[in-house]
Structures are given as structure tokens and as C-alpha cells.
Amino acid sequence: xxxxxxxxxxxxxxxxxxxxxxxxxxxxxxxxxxxxxxxxxxxxxxxxxxxxxxxxxxxxxxxxxxxxxxxxxxxxxxxxxxxxxxxxxxxxxxxxxxxxxxxxxxxxxxxxxxxxxxxxxxxxxxxxxxxxxxxxxxxxxxxxxxxxxxxxxxxxx
Amino acid sequence: xxxxxxxxxxxxxxxxxxxxxxxxxxxxxxxxxxxxxxxxxxxxxxxxxxxxxxxxxxxxxxxxxxxxxxxxxxxxxxxxxxxxxxxxxxxxxxxxxxxxxxxxxxxxxxxxxxxxxxxxxxxxxxxxxxxxxxxxxxxxxxxxxxxxxxxxxxxxxxxxxxxxxxxxxxxxxxxxxxxxxxxxxxxxxxxxxxxxx
Numbered sequence: 001x002x003x004x005x006x007x008x009x010x011x012x013x014x015x016x017x018x019x020x021x022x023x024x025x026x027x028x029x030x031x032x033x034x035x036x037x038x039x040x041x042x043x044x045x046x047x048x049x050x051x052x053x054x055x056x057x058x059x060x061x062x063x064x065x066x067x068x069x070x071x072x073x074x075x076x077x078x079x080x081x082x083x084x085x086x087x088x089x090x091x092x093x094x095x096x097x098x099x100x101x102x103x104x105x106x107x108x109x110x111x112x113x114x115x116x117x118x119x120x121x122x123x124x125x126x127x128x129x130x131x132x133x134x135x136x137x138x139x140x141x142x143x144x145x146x147x148x149x150x151x152x153x154x155x156x157x
Numbered sequence: 158x159x160x161x162x163x164x165x166x167x168x169x170x171x172x173x174x175x176x177x178x179x180x181x182x183x184x185x186x187x188x189x190x191x192x193x194x195x196x197x198x199x200x201x202x203x204x205x206x207x208x209x210x211x212x213x214x215x216x217x218x219x220x221x222x223x224x225x226x227x228x229x230x231x232x233x234x235x236x237x238x239x240x241x242x243x244x245x246x247x248x249x250x251x252x253x254x255x256x257x258x259x260x261x262x263x264x265x266x267x268x269x270x271x272x273x274x275x276x277x278x279x280x281x282x283x284x285x286x287x288x289x290x291x292x293x294x295x296x297x298x299x300x301x302x303x304x305x306x307x308x309x310x311x312x313x314x315x316x317x318x319x320x321x322x323x324x325x326x327x328x329x330x331x332x333x334x335x336x337x338x339x340x341x342x343x344x345x346x347x348x349x350x351x352x353x354x
Contacts (some may be wrong), residue, residue, distance in 0.1 A: 005185070017172050
């Protein structure tokens with residue numbers, strides 16, 4: 001099955017944007033990733049089993065693209081995550097602190113944490129999107145959580 | 158320690174701050190080179206597709222096209238209501254056995270050799286609608302459906318990839334399926350799994 005671009009944008013833009021942001025940590029790059037992902041869909045002849053399969057594919061494409069951008073040598077005049085966070089209108093300090101802490105995680109933990117906490121995907125689904133074993137997903141989730149706890153403890157002390 | 162709700166709320170705030178509105182037309186424009194190649198292949202299958210759709214009631218409305226057509230669904234024919242808008246996007250709505258309805262949608266623009274853009278024609282859209290499908294059944298078998306053909310390809314997979322030649326009248330399609338991970342067709346040769354995944 002295929003879906004029209006209009007439907008895809010309505011259903012998945014936010015998911016792709018937040019996934020890309022969690023990897024790139026940059027607003028402009030995240031927007032570029034989303035557009036590139038929809039272009040890749042539009043130019044691909046790929047057929048999908050169902051909506052879940054399509055969403056998983058879009059997330060994989062977006063995360064891979066976000067990795068490419070964040071590792072690219074040619075970087076634009078990006079604003080840092082710290083500067084960006086000063087402008088985001090968080091509703092409370094907790095939101096600010098949560099994002100700040102998550103953004104300190106190494107990239108491979110951020111990806112897994114995001115798919116688990118934001119997309120509410122299972123370990124199996126995450127392993128398929130990232131093409132890693134379920135054991136690796138569990139390990140990254142566990143280490144990511146431990147890292148978050150350590151950061152919080154460190155800041156409290 | 159954070160919970161899912163708190164995490165989602167935080168990232169929703171992030172999205173509401175920086176996410177830019179996207180325009181379908183802009184995406185289509187930026188994908189022009191690839192779109193051209195894709196749509197040429199689709200157009201090649203047009204004649205056979207139209208010959209296969211019988212009993213068509215046709216009505217044109219303002220700014221688009223609406224018609225009833227017979228769609229192949231898992232090897233069986235079913236009536237569908239097809240609507241094509243002026244941007245070349247379509248939706249085909251049909252009823253399932255349990256009375257519920259499903260929609261297939263897609264379409265868009267084609268880029269001519271000289272770089273000009275145009276909406277997909279009705280014929281090109283029909284070609285998209287009659288592309289083969291793959292189903293993974295609960296019993297572990299894998300099936301390909303193409304017009305009235307139902308092909309069990311379960312045992313044709315080697316190293317997770319299966320190649321199937323599909324023939325309908327004068328039309329031949331070469332189909333490559335990557336197990337549980339998508340498929341692609343071409344009228345020339347079997348697509349490489351890397352080309353679509």
C-alpha cells in the first residue's frame with residue numbers, strides 16, 4: 001500500500017521531526033531531515049504491507065538521514081542545543097531539565113530512548129527500525145536510563 | 158525518573174516550537190529527477206491496465222475525476238470509488254467483506270523530459286492501482302497478488318530475497334521481494350534489493 005503525501009505529512013511529520021531532533025539536536029537540520037524523508041518516500045516505488053510498516057520505514061529513513069547530517073563534515077552555522085533550548089517555550093522547568101538531560105545522552109542511546117518513550121514502540125519494533133538485535137536495544141535502553149540517572153544525581157549533588 | 162507522558166509532552170513542545178509547515182508541492186518539486194524515472198515505468202503499463210477494468214461508469218466533476226472501477230483485491234475483483242484531484246492525487250475507496258471500507262491513495266506529479274511538471278494522468282494512476290501486492294499470512298506463508306493471480310512465494314526466498322516474474326497478457330513485470338521488508342517491480346529487470354530499501 002501507499003499513502004498520499006498529504007496524509008503522510010498530517011500523520012507523521014511530528015514523529016519524524018522529533019525523532020530527527022533527538023538525533024541532530026538542531027531545529028533546521030530536523031526540518032531538513034523531515035523534508036528529505038518525504039522526498040525519499042515520494043521518489044521510491046516501495047510498497048508497504050500496512051501503515052505500521054510504512055511508519056517504521058519513515059522513522060528508519062529519518063533517523064539514518066539525521067545521523068548523516070549530524071556527522072557531516074560540512075556544517076552550517078548551526079545554533080547550539082543550549083541556545084536553542086533558551087528559545088523553546090517550555091511549560092515548566094521539568095520539561096527544560098528533561099530535554100537538557102536527554103540531549104546529553106550519547107546519540108545511540110538517544111535514538112533508542114526516543115523510540116521507546118515517544119513512539120512507545122516495543123523492543124522488537126525498535127530493533128527492526130534500527131536494524132540491531134533486541135539484546136542491543138535492551139542494553140541501550142538500560143544504559144541510557146542509567147546515564148540519565150547519573151546525570152540527575154550529579155546535578156543534584 | 159521520567160515517564161513516557163512527560164517525555165512526549167516535552168518533545169511535543171519542541172515540535173511546536175521549531176517544526177516548519179510542509180507543502181506537498183515543494184516536496185514534489187524537490188524530487189523531480191526521481192519522479193520522472195518512476196512515472197515513465199508506470200506509464201508503460203497503462204494500456205493493459207485499462208483493458209482489464211471493465212464495466213466502468215464514468216463521471217467528470219469540477220476540478221477532478223470521479224468514477225467507479227473494478228479493482229483487484231487479493232486476486233478478487235471488487236468495486237471501488239476512485240476520485241482523482243487536480244494535483245494528480247487519488248483515493249480509491251472499496252468495501253471489505255465485513256462491511257467496513259478501506260482506502261488506497263497515492264499519485265502526484267510527473268516530470269517531463271524537458272523538466273516541466275504535470276499531474277499524473279488518469280492512466281498513470283490506474284497503473285499504480287493495479288501494481289502487484291504482497292501479503293504475509295498468519296500461517297507463515299507469503300503470497301503475491303497480481304490481477305486474478307494468487308502466487309504462493311513462501312518457498313522462493315533465498316537469503317531473505319525472492320524474485321518473481323509476473324505476466325498479464327502482453328505485460329511482464331519483474332518483482333523483487335525482501336522478506337518482511339518491502340518490494341519493488343520493474344518492466345525491464347529484477348530490481349536490486351538495495352535500490353528500494
